[in-house]
Amino acid sequence: MKSKNGRLQTLRMLISSQELCCQDEVLKALEKEGYKVTQATLSRDMKQLKVAKATSLSGKYFYVLPNETMYKRVSSPKTAAEMLLTSGFMSINFSGNMGVIRTRPGYASSLAYNIDNSGIPLILGTIAGDDTIFIVIKDGVRHGDIVAELRNVIPDIK
Known part of the structure; x- marks a missing residue:
């Protein structure tokens, strides 16, 4: 059982x-x-x-x-x-105006949905797979500002 x-x-x-x-x-x-x-x-x-x-x-x-x-x-x-009710967040990395969020398998879609619906004006959009989220960030935005905004959606982000 x-x-x-x-x-x-x-x-x-x-x-x-x-x-x-x-x-x-x-x-x-x-x-x-x-x-x-x-x-x-x-x-x-x-x-x-x-x-x-x-x-x-x-x-x-x-x-x-x-x-x-x-x-x-x-x-x-x-x-x-x-x-069990965690966000599934594992890591975030940036390159220019792009970011990649890694999650536990199966969590990316729901987490990307929450990001898209959180109204963060610094993020243009997301694309989610099974365990990876690609985010596009407005030009000129500091990565630290993105992480600070994402804390409202992903409590365990550092």
Whole structure:
């Protein structure tokens, strides 16, 4: 039997890397990863991860994970389950007006989405893969200023 923490991590990865529209789709995706759970268990897991629904540009609803900055107010030590709710950030490097953010596998898409929707005027846009985000920065902007702005989106950036 696989662990709950492993299941939650897998669920987080699935939601951040696919546009899953209903619990049936999520159950099937989990089953492909080796987790056979009931709809009730899935509902509890999704509630614990604070999963919500968002609308795509085409008007289709799909599941999304919450913005990581919501967890900054927690003053007590994190449990193992709460530690799963990290941004997945690993590193950031710059070259001129370009930056590359490395993440844990499956995290780049949701993190790039958060960056794009944070309204940082210094960043022109992002392109995300599975574990890498390419960012384009306005000309003349200091890299330290970008890192300072990104702290609002990626709490564990240094």
